Amino acid sequence: MSAATVLLIVLAIGAAAFAVAYRRAAGLRPEAGQKLHSRAGYHGAYAFVMAVLPAILFLALWKAASPAYVENAVWNDLPEQVQTAPDSNKSLLMGMVTSIGDGVRRLSDAELEQAKAGSVDLRELFAAKGVALASSGEPYMVPAAVAYNEMTDASVRYSGIGTILLALAGAVYGLTGISVRRRARNNVERIMLWGLMAASTIAILTTIGIVLSMLFQTISFFQSVPLSNFFFGTVWDPRFAAAGSGGTTGQFGLIPLLAGTLYIALVAMLFAVPIGLFAAIYMAEYASRRVRSIVKPVLEILAGIPTIVYGIFALATVGPLLRDLSAALAGGQPFILAQSVLTAGLVMGIMLIPFVSSLSDDIITAVPRAMHDGSLGLGATRSETMRRVILPAALPGIVGALLLTASRAIGETMIVVLAAGVAANLTINPGEAMTTITVKIVNQLTGDLEFTSPQTLVAFALGITLFAITLAMNVFALYIVRKYREQYE
Amino acid sequence: MNMLTDVAMEQKLAPTQDQHMIKIQGQEVCVHYGEKQALFSVNLDVRENQVTALIGPSGCGKSTFLRCLNRMNDTIDSARVSGTITLDGENIYDKAIDVVELRARVGMVFQKPNPFPKSIYENVAYGPRIHGLAKKKADLDEIVETSLKKAAIWNEVKDRLHEAGTGLSGGQQQRLCIARAIAVSPEVILMDEPCSALDPIATARVEELIDELRQNYTIVIVTHSMQQAARVSQRTAMFHLGYLVEEGDTDKMFTNPDDKRTQDYITGRFG
Amino acid sequence: MNMLTDVAMEQKLAPTQDQHMIKIQGQEVCVHYGEKQALFSVNLDVRENQVTALIGPSGCGKSTFLRCLNRMNDTIDSARVSGTITLDGENIYDKAIDVVELRARVGMVFQKPNPFPKSIYENVAYGPRIHGLAKKKADLDEIVETSLKKAAIWNEVKDRLHEAGTGLSGGQQQRLCIARAIAVSPEVILMDEPCSALDPIATARVEELIDELRQNYTIVIVTHSMQQAARVSQRTAMFHLGYLVEEGDTDKMFTNPDDKRTQDYITGRFG
Amino acid sequence: RDQIQIAGSSTVLPYAKIVAENFGEAFSEFKTPVVESGGSSGGLKEFCKGVGESTIDIANSSRPIKDSEVKACADAGVTDIQEVRIGYDGIVFATDINGPDWALAPEDLYKALAAQVIVDGKLVANTAAKWNEVNPNLPDWDIAAYIPGEKHGTREVFEEKLLAEGCKATGALDAIKATGLDDKAAAAACIAVRKDGKAVDIDGDYTETLARIDSNKTGVGVFGLAFYENNADKLKVATVSGISPSTETIAAGEYPVSRPLFFYVKKAHLGVVPGLKEYVEFFLSDEMVGPDGPLAEYGLVAAPDEERDAQREAFDAGKTM
Amino acid sequence: MTDLSLSEGKVAPRARRDIGLRRRYAAEARFRFYGIFAIALGIFFLLALLFTVFKGGYTAFWQTSINLPITFDAETIDPDNKRATDPGKLLTANYTVLARNALAEKLGIDVEDKANRADLKLVSGLISQGVRTQLRDIVVADPSVIGTTRNVWVLAAADVDSAHKGQIDLAVPEARRKVKDQQVEWMNKLSQEGMMAERFNSGLFTFGASSRPETSGMGVALIGSLYMMLIVLVLSLPIGVAASIYLEEFAPKNRMTDLIEVNINNLAAVPSIVFGLLGLAVFINFAGLPRSASLVGGLVLTLMTLPTIIIATRAALKAVPPSIRSAALGVGASRMQMVFHHVLPLAAPGILTGTIIGLAQALGETAPLLLIGMVAFVANYPATPMDPATALPVQIFMWANEAERAFVERTSGAIIILLLFLAAMNLAAIILRRRFERRW
Ligand SMILES: Nc1ncnc2c1ncn2[C@@H]1O[C@H](COP(=O)(O)OP(=O)(O)OP(=O)(O)O)[C@@H](O)[C@H]1O
Ligand SMILES: Nc1ncnc2c1ncn2[C@@H]1O[C@H](COP(=O)(O)OP(=O)(O)OP(=O)(O)O)[C@@H](O)[C@H]1O
Numbered sequence A: 001m002s003a004a005t006v007l008l009i010v011l012a013i014g015a016a017a018f019a020v021a022y023r024r025a026a027g028l029r030p031e032a033g034q035k036l037h038s039r040a041g042y043h044g045a046y047a048f049v050m051a052v053l054p055a056i057l058f059l060a061l062w063k064a065a066s067p068a069y070v071e072n073a074v075w076n077d078l079p080e081q082v083q084t085a086p087d088s089n090k091s092l093l094m095g096m097v098t099s100i101g102d103g104v105r106r107l108s109d110a111e112l113e114q115a116k117a118g119s120v121d122l123r124e125l126f127a128a129k130g131v132a133l134a135s136s137g138e139p140y141m142v143p144a145a146v147a148y149n150e151m152t153d154a155s156v157r158y159s160g161i162g163t164i165l166l167a168l169a170g171a172v173y174g175l176t177g178i179s180v181r182r183r184a185r186n187n188v189e190r191i192m193l194w195g196l197m198a199a200s201t202i203a204i205l206t207t208i209g210i211v212l213s214m215l216f217q218t219i220s221f222f223q224s225v226p227l228s229n230f231f232f233g234t235v236w237d238p239r240f241a242a243a244g245s246g247g248t249t250g251q252f253g254l255i256p257l258l259a260g261t262l263y264i265a266l267v268a269m270l271f272a273v274p275i276g277l278f279a280a281i282y283m284a285e286y287a288s289r290r291v292r293s294i295v296k297p298v299l300e301i302l303a304g305i306p307t308i309v310y311g312i313f314a315l316a317t318v319g320p321l322l323r324d325l326s327a328a329l330a331g332g333q334p335f336i337l338a339q340s341v342l343t344a345g346l347v348m349g350i351m352l353i354p355f356v357s358s359l360s361d362d363i364i365t366a367v368p369r370a371m372h373d374g375s376l377g378l379g380a381t382r383s384e385t386m387r388r389v390i391l392p393a394a395l396p397g398i399v400g401a402l403l404l405t406a407s408r409a410i411g412e413t414m415i416v417v418l419a420a421g422v423a424a425n426l427t428i429n430p431g432e433a434m435t436t437i438t439v440k441i442v443n444q445l446t447g448d449l450e451f452t453s454p455q456t457l458v459a460f461a462l463g464i465t466l467f468a469i470t471l472a473m474n475v476f477a478l479y480i481v482r483k484y485r486e487q488y489e
Numbered sequence B, C: 001m002n003m004l005t006d007v008a009m010e011q012k013l014a015p016t017q018d019q020h021m022i023k024i025q026g027q028e029v030c031v032h033y034g035e036k037q038a039l040f041s042v043n044l045d046v047r048e049n050q051v052t053a054l055i056g057p058s059g060c061g062k063s064t065f066l067r068c069l070n071r072m073n074d075t076i077d078s079a080r081v082s083g084t085i086t087l088d089g090e091n092i093y094d095k096a097i098d099v100v101e102l103r104a105r106v107g108m109v110f111q112k113p114n115p116f117p118k119s120i121y122e123n124v125a126y127g128p129r130i131h132g133l134a135k136k137k138a139d140l141d142e143i144v145e146t147s148l149k150k151a152a153i154w155n156e157v158k159d160r161l162h163e164a165g166t167g168l169s170g171g172q173q174q175r176l177c178i179a180r181a182i183a184v185s186p187e188v189i190l191m192d193e194p195c196s197a198l199d200p201i202a203t204a205r206v207e208e209l210i211d212e213l214r215q216n217y218t219i220v221i222v223t224h225s226m227q228q229a230a231r232v233s234q235r236t237a238m239f240h241l242g243y244l245v246e247e248g249d250t251d252k253m254f255t256n257p258d259d260k261r262t263q264d265y266i267t268g269r270f271g
Numbered sequence D: 001r002d003q004i005q006i007a008g009s010s011t012v013l014p015y016a017k018i019v020a021e022n023f024g025e026a027f028s029e030f031k032t033p034v035v036e037s038g039g040s041s042g043g044l045k046e047f048c049k050g051v052g053e054s055t056i057d058i059a060n061s062s063r064p065i066k067d068s069e070v071k072a073c074a075d076a077g078v079t080d081i082q083e084v085r086i087g088y089d090g091i092v093f094a095t096d097i098n099g100p101d102w103a104l105a106p107e108d109l110y111k112a113l114a115a116q117v118i119v120d121g122k123l124v125a126n127t128a129a130k131w132n133e134v135n136p137n138l139p140d141w142d143i144a145a146y147i148p149g150e151k152h153g154t155r156e157v158f159e160e161k162l163l164a165e166g167c168k169a170t171g172a173l174d175a176i177k178a179t180g181l182d183d184k185a186a187a188a189a190c191i192a193v194r195k196d197g198k199a200v201d202i203d204g205d206y207t208e209t210l211a212r213i214d215s216n217k218t219g220v221g222v223f224g225l226a227f228y229e230n231n232a233d234k235l236k237v238a239t240v241s242g243i244s245p246s247t248e249t250i251a252a253g254e255y256p257v258s259r260p261l262f263f264y265v266k267k268a269h270l271g272v273v274p275g276l277k278e279y280v281e282f283f284l285s286d287e288m289v290g291p292d293g294p295l296a297e298y299g300l301v302a303a304p305d306e307e308r309d310a311q312r313e314a315f316d317a318g319k320t321m
Numbered sequence E: 001m002t003d004l005s006l007s008e009g010k011v012a013p014r015a016r017r018d019i020g021l022r023r024r025y026a027a028e029a030r031f032r033f034y035g036i037f038a039i040a041l042g043i044f045f046l047l048a049l050l051f052t053v054f055k056g057g058y059t060a061f062w063q064t065s066i067n068l069p070i071t072f073d074a075e076t077i078d079p080d081n082k083r084a085t086d087p088g089k090l091l092t093a094n095y096t097v098l099a100r101n102a103l104a105e106k107l108g109i110d111v112e113d114k115a116n117r118a119d120l121k122l123v124s125g126l127i128s129q130g131v132r133t134q135l136r137d138i139v140v141a142d143p144s145v146i147g148t149t150r151n152v153w154v155l156a157a158a159d160v161d162s163a164h165k166g167q168i169d170l171a172v173p174e175a176r177r178k179v180k181d182q183q184v185e186w187m188n189k190l191s192q193e194g195m196m197a198e199r200f201n202s203g204l205f206t207f208g209a210s211s212r213p214e215t216s217g218m219g220v221a222l223i224g225s226l227y228m229m230l231i232v233l234v235l236s237l238p239i240g241v242a243a244s245i246y247l248e249e250f251a252p253k254n255r256m257t258d259l260i261e262v263n264i265n266n267l268a269a270v271p272s273i274v275f276g277l278l279g280l281a282v283f284i285n286f287a288g289l290p291r292s293a294s295l296v297g298g299l300v301l302t303l304m305t306l307p308t309i310i311i312a313t314r315a316a317l318k319a320v321p322p323s324i325r326s327a328a329l330g331v332g333a334s335r336m337q338m339v340f341h342h343v344l345p346l347a348a349p350g351i352l353t354g355t356i357i358g359l360a361q362a363l364g365e366t367a368p369l370l371l372i373g374m375v376a377f378v379a380n381y382p383a384t385p386m387d388p389a390t391a392l393p394v395q396i397f398m399w400a401n402e403a404e405r406a407f408v409e410r411t412s413g414a415i416i417i418l419l420l421f422l423a424a425m426n427l428a429a430i431i432l433r434r435r436f437e438r439r440w
């Protein structure tokens, strides 16, 4: 019985429970003075949920837990000396056993006997059946694998039966209590609430996942590179140590990258926020419905153009343009390089326009008309109304949009690579090239360097650091928003 | 038919009113909301330094007319206004007219109180500030205080000037909106049921205020209370189903109306 | 001191009211908005099949008390309610109480009309729909029609049932909200100034409606109009600065109040 | 799994692609292998994750696998690795097609691009601004060199074959050693590239370098031979130490700047993943890696005949590292 | 009729107050201008971008082809006449030669003559290697063509295509270019005879990845992106909206929810490649899902898109006025009903905007796909989301790095296709959003 069939059966039980509960509830005749607490649909939904939810949870838990249990059981049955052998790597050995288990299923009885007897090379035997083994394997593994197979089969069987029984029990439970006063709606809504809550924990889980997926490598990075070198170093040159410092580990100074990240994001925001905000204001306040309905989606295309296109645009068009422009202005020597903070910020800013404009437009439009009328009625101009009444009222939402924009600016890679380059300079001149943390993360991860070297591992340290920095910035932003929030009505 | 009545009435009443100049004159004002016509050729004058009350059953177009007077209808997409309305002889629907200035001159208190999501102080200070009526902080404080006092809410809010205006009770919000409107000292004040959420005492205060303001300002007030119309207004206009039924001296309207509908409405026999 | 008066009064009045059971009983109800206390130990009973009017100057806590009765204060973050309020003997602030059911039993008309930005029909049909009061479309149509009729707005909107409820005049919106509240036929209806934006005729209709509803429902109404309180209510409670000043038979309250403040307020000599 | 999975170097990718595609067409019973890009490091990392269906079969690499990586592999159970050398990648310098001819020597590059150069016997920071300051035979162009970024394997070749050579030739190496550095440190100092913007690291692919040269006509770029050959109508190639790069000169070992390309096969997967063995054999056949094969046509420098035979034999014999 | 009173009442209007109108109007005009300017600027940039893309890419939609009368010679295809017993025979036959011979005949070159070997090589160079599969498919589909002659449009080789489109500078010396003078001469001849023409390049949409420009297309990438976008939409929209609803409407406002809020905002700032790391660790290494699969890609992009949707949704929910909520609660709606019946529809435009932007971003993202093996050469169509596939931006990225000239225009062509895909995807959302937009 595959998990899919079990699921289907469970769903069918749920559907039946729904139908029965619905009919029963609809058939209830409340006494005088009493009302049906919940509508029939809710009773049905409750029965459905009772039938399906515990069953599925059970199945999922079982599926998650049983492999570990089975593995443990099999491991404990392995010969003593294997378990205690100094070089035995449990996960590796168990990997072998499970692979063999896979292969055993494809063997004929005769072959199985041979395998048990150890008279054939397991690797060759299994390779012919399409199962990969890392090494030749030991004879004792075959019985273990057979045991493993039996246990997993049993596990699948029991879990299927258990799940279906649970579904039936749940359905019965959901159906028995149906009465006029039963709070089916509350129950269903409580379950929905759990669902909503669970959805919001995904964010937390993602965060934990992100941190965990980078933590170990980060730790091993810091084992070879001192913290101070990383956090306070002002030179980023991972392959070379400073002349005279004697080391060969290279220099992993975070400062130039951090400065570049913030600088480029700042330039991008300086460009995107005014444009986006003014565009939003114009669309929400001045533009006719028609114009708005065209302009808004048109601007949104900007957010969907792949960043590599922006990068090429920066590289081939904007960068040279700025350089030539600055050369013309300064009469000869350009003060803006083709690859510069300015180029990257500008082009990234273009991409970010719709983030500000579309989201802000929605928020501004959502401010009740009465606010608007109240201000106009006092003789305020539209711009005054916008600036002094509507925008402050819409502030929390707009800050959310801006945060999103800033986040995007910090996380962007491709544009920076092509528009500002990969050289980690430390400068305050926006006409020069800088680079960002994200660029370096991508570079160090995808290069040809050794994957065990600090040069590659630094990517993880960078990732975690960036994570921490943006976290701090978000805490600050939350504080600011709380302080200035204006709730209308 | 209406028209005739109007003219007749006008002539009859004219002599008693020569001391008051016409401040606002509405001629043939029609308003459509999309397909639906809400006002039909209304001709109504508002005289300076008088209180004009608009009465009539709910949905008859009082607010609509009021909103025409400072062009607040402009903000409703579906609304279209025709006819002419003049303020001091100028057509306010003229291209050359500046709505902002118009609205600064013709202030408004809305039917549903709509305080800004700002502090009480900021709510009142908003108008004076945008119009640059106060040079110094102290002037502004002064304006805020007097306005709140005039609107009979000062005592209730003086300790919480910097709390949100949206956290006030319904009646307090309404008075806050009155304070906000008078803080910019407009020439004309349009009040859409300013006392609907007020208790008798506050109502009396606002009525006093209206009476006081009348010395220097022109006031148009929408009210459902006949008593209130009788108490505060000098002239009354009666609307019904989008038509101006009758208009005239309040005393006369309430004692001896020309139109049957007015009579019925006033005596509560309507419908 | 208040307490003593209350108790005294209660005893005095008790004999005349035994035919009406207590529907809602508020005991020691206190409400804080953040730091600010808006209600102080209010003890007030609402009797079945009667109209109880809450009167008092603006900002005295009438709406706050009203909102306690169906736990609408739960939605204001800063509001904290203490004391007990029972409905048919059950504490409505009890954990076991289902607020949704409570609100279905105790309906509410808000001070500021707040129609949903949906069609007029949908506004009224919403409640019956979520409570499953209509099996068929025809039933629903029926409910919508009667509710709108009872709220005296049917004639004005019957041709535009599928236009937006927000496009109505102030008074129409208010009546729409009344219709919306009665469409779910709650046991108790709380009305926060239901007639504030209504003209006399509509007011009279709503008052008639209230009188009619009283046969089967229990009604609590906040009003600023003494006349209205006198006309529609059997019992009246007078609030002042967050305190319940006096409570009793309407007839008695308006003719011979115990408390000086009540007397002053009723006669307009307050403040 | 019925499809071969390959990951690794983006330099090897085009070749692997050609083979994979032809393999798919020639062996209709197998699906066309999936070839991932992502760098030698990423490829080897995935390769060393373990054996079994969920891991890749082949890692392409533009450099030989490092000992530490072999160890990491072994820790994860990947013990039998077969190394296959497919040929050589030439690395060339090129300028815009309309420029003058260039003849470079390692010394020139060292003097132009190194962080420190020797002037009058002393070690000073590099201040050369024009090519003709470095070597009068070079044009009067501002120095702007687009060299591979540090993450690229090509960079290492560039450093070893040119900078280190130039360093030695100009005598800088001795000067550096004279400052008291040990051999290793001195070698590292030798290959340090100036950081004042004259030498620009390119972390993208050669197309990016080409775009750079397009927008700066006096730039010099480093390309793979294959890329250059595909864009010979836009680029002019420079000679290094007098030798013009071509498949012939590189194969003959005359042109100094080239590197071998590899891929690594998991022995445990051979005969398990359908087609894997056939794929490797097909790859190694002269039909593919031979001097007339499509890989050579694309720009791969085919290994000499004996070497190809040796590779085939080693693979067939199941020789592991 | 009012003349009487008018004439009486008319006096000079009293002096107007100075409320700084001139200055304020200037400010107003400026403000408005900024708005127009901002929009114009945005649109200008968009047009500039689109222009560069279209200019470089529209030619990719045409592909030079050669119309050849191909004789499906039984001798060449199946010399031992074993096709009845061994169908594999048809698959491995040397079809390339058929096309070459047909073309050589047209150009008047004797195929049999050994002296013409060099010329024949040049002739082969005119035709795409893809002709092998093209002819094979014809034969396999209908073996009866063997022995007959048919006119077939075969693809020209990529360099020929580029030359035909004028993208190769024929002025440079012959040795430096891929197309030789002799070939150019033949091309001109064929063009004049109408046998060589540019035809619509449907292969760009249907072919999978290939190392030959003329036979490479976006087919696999389109399917991959489609799968991924479906997964992203189906997962991230409901989860994102659910999470926002919980946080905004139900969650107690305390440290914990602050933490979640900050967390979500922070996730938006996590570089996309880090999500790739996460996906690799969680979905591939831990959950054991296959590499290069669009399922994993979709899951990773879902995680990446979630913060965007959540942030936009929360902002939209916040903007719904409280009176609507009280109104719903007042008629006895539960909070769940209040949210789903009233608040959510009113917040829908904002939610849809967030979705549009989030999805657009997900559609254009390459970096996270790199680590889960989707930046790859995949020639076979994925049958399910579990099969290896690529994505549109990946294909663009890979083509952008190709050495061959013909890939340059294809890169831009691919971008155009991506934009079309984006436009199609957004259209539904935009129409929906317009339906929900409402002012109150
Ligand atoms: N959300 C709130 N936050 C803070 N204070 C509030 C809030 N709502 C009401 N208050 C305050 O509580 C007090 C009582 O308010 P309530 O709304 O109950 O008055 P009311 O008797 O209904 O007055 P009105 O007749 O003006 O509506 C007032 O002082 C008011 O300012
Ligand atoms: N925005 C709108 N869109 C469509 N119709 C409207 C709109 N506003 C008002 N109406 C309609 O126009 C008519 C007049 O409305 P108006 O608001 O002027 O009435 P009113 O006299 O102020 O009534 P009330 O005393 O109830 O406030 C009503 O029938 C109303 O439904």
Ligand SMILES: [Mg+2]
Binding pocket: B062, B063, B064, B111, B192, C169, C170, C171
């Ligand atoms: Mg009105």
Ligand SMILES: [Mg+2]
Binding pocket: B169, B170, B171, C062, C063, C064, C111, C192
């Ligand atoms: Mg109130």
